[in-house]
Structures are given as structure tokens and as C-alpha cells.
Amino acid sequence: MLKIYGAPLSPFVRKVRCALAEKQVPYELVTTNPFDKSDDFLRRSPLGRIPALEDEQGRSLADSTVIAEYIEERFPTPALFPRDPYDRARVRWFEEYADGGMAPSLTAKVFFQRVISAKLIKGGCDEAVVQSGLKELPTFLAYLEGELGDQPYLVAGTFTLADVSVACQLVNLRQGGVEIDRTRFPALAAWFERVVERPSLKALIAEDQEFLSRLAA
Numbered sequence: 001m002l003k004i005y006g007a008p009l010s011p012f013v014r015k016v017r018c019a020l021a022e023k024q025v026p027y028e029l030v031t032t033n034p035f036d037k038s039d040d041f042l043r044r045s046p047l048g049r050i051p052a053l054e055d056e057q058g059r060s061l062a063d064s065t066v067i068a069e070y071i072e073e074r075f076p077t078p079a080l081f082p083r084d085p086y087d088r089a090r091v092r093w094f095e096e097y098a099d100g101g102m103a104p105s106l107t108a109k110v111f112f113q114r115v116i117s118a119k120l121i122k123g124g125c126d127e128a129v130v131q132s133g134l135k136e137l138p139t140f141l142a143y144l145e146g147e148l149g150d151q152p153y154l155v156a157g158t159f160t161l162a163d164v165s166v167a168c169q170l171v172n173l174r175q176g177g178v179e180i181d182r183t184r185f186p187a188l189a190a191w192f193e194r195v196v197e198r199p200s201l202k203a204l205i206a207e208d209q210e211f212l213s214r215l216a217a
């Protein structure tokens with residue numbers, strides 16, 4: 001069986017687990033704290049980040065984008081990439097927009113300070129960092145609102161890894177107290193509500209919630 005080295009709350013781990021759930025591929029989650037880097041973990045993930053994957057033959061892969069593409073190629077149905085080359089490239093673009101744009105500019109500031117630092121590490125919340133993330137939020141949301149237009153999903157009118165990647169960052173922002181303003185971004189808010197109701201994501205968000213409520217207890 002595949003193994004995923006990861007932990008609740010990570011948007012990158014959630015992305016990969018969501019892809020596996022959509023495709024109904026069984027896997028074992030090996031709970032891994034990325035801030036406590038054992039030699040074994042570093043062998044699997046040389047940059048010391050979650051997620052990492054181990055396949056049935058004991059071979060490792062790191063990075064959620066790499067892992068998600070591997071999953072897509074191994075388990076093509078249901079597809080999380082469209083067929084058309086341009087559409088496939090657009091999926092990769094939104095994945096980069098989420099992982100390389102939203103993650104450092106928003107999630108790493110708002111979610112990290114309000115949840116990881118304040119509640120998990122108990123290192124307090126640096127409000128200046130949170131505010132710098134919140135300042136950038138409308139630009140990111142306006143772009144996504146414009147790209148959605150009247151389409152049900154971000155690329156080719158169908159649910160893809162683009163939706164998974166962007167929604168996974170927005171889940172963390174919601175966990176950090178950020179709601180999408182539905183008067184300013186009605187299409188995005190409706191899209192987000194639909195995507196987080198999918199059984200794949202809903203179950204992972206419930207797991208996160210359980211983890212967060214144990215932190216609060």
C-alpha cells in the first residue's frame with residue numbers, strides 16, 4: 001500500500017490526500033512532524049518538507065506537485081487533469097498560484113501565525129505578519145474571482161487538481177479566521193462552498209477540525 005508521510009493541517013498534504021481520496025486509492029498516513037526532521041524522514045524528503053510518499057516497492061518521492069502528478073499517472077481515473085494540453089498547463093498554473101503564491105503570501109502569514117504559532121507551538125501570534133498577509137488577500141481573491149467567471153470550476157468547466165490546490169490553501173485561511181467576502185467575490189465563495197463539500201475534502205477538513213479542537217482543549 002502507498003504511504004503518505006504527512007500531518008493534518010498541511011495544505012500540501014491535504015492536496016495529495018484529496019487526490020488519493022477522489023481516486024479512491026487506499027494509503028497509509030504516517031504521521032510526520034516536519035519540524036522534527038529524523039534521518040529517515042530526510043532520506044524520503046531531502047528538503048525536510050511534508051508530504052513525502054513511499055510506493056509499494058519502498059521508493060520515495062517528495063513534493064506535493066510531484067506526488068500529485070505521480071498519482072495521476074498511476075491512477076488516471078477519475079482524471080484530475082483535463083485532456084487538452086493547454087488546459088493541463090492551466091491546471092499546473094493554478095497549482096503554482098496556490099503553492100508558490102498563496103502559500104507564502106497568505107497561508108504562511110495568516111494561518112501560520114494564528115494557528116501554528118499561537119495554538120500549536122504556543123509562540124504567540126505576530127499581528128503585523130498577519131496584517132501583511134491580509135493586505136494581499138483581496139488581490140489573490142479578485143484574480144480567482146475573475147478566472148472563475150461563470151464557470152463551475154477553475155479549468156475546463158470540470159473539477160481538477162487546480163480546484164484542489166487553491167481550495168487547500170483557502171481551507172487553511174478559513175482555519176485562520178479568514179472567510180471569503182461573498183459580496184465582493186460571489187463566484188469564488190460559491191465555488192469554495194461546493195468544493196469543500198466534496199466527500200474527499202470534507203473528510204480531511206473534519207480530521208483537521210478534530211485535531212484543532214484537541215489543541216484547544
Ligand SMILES: N[C@@H](CCC(=O)N[C@@H](CS)C(=O)NCC(=O)O)C(=O)O
Nearest residue numbers: 010011012034049050051063064065
Ligand atoms: N513545495 C512543497 C511545500 C511543502 C511544505 O512547505 N510543507 C510544510 C508543511 S505545510 C513543511 O513541511 N514545512 C517544514 C519546513 O519547511 O521545514 C510541496 O508542495 O510539497
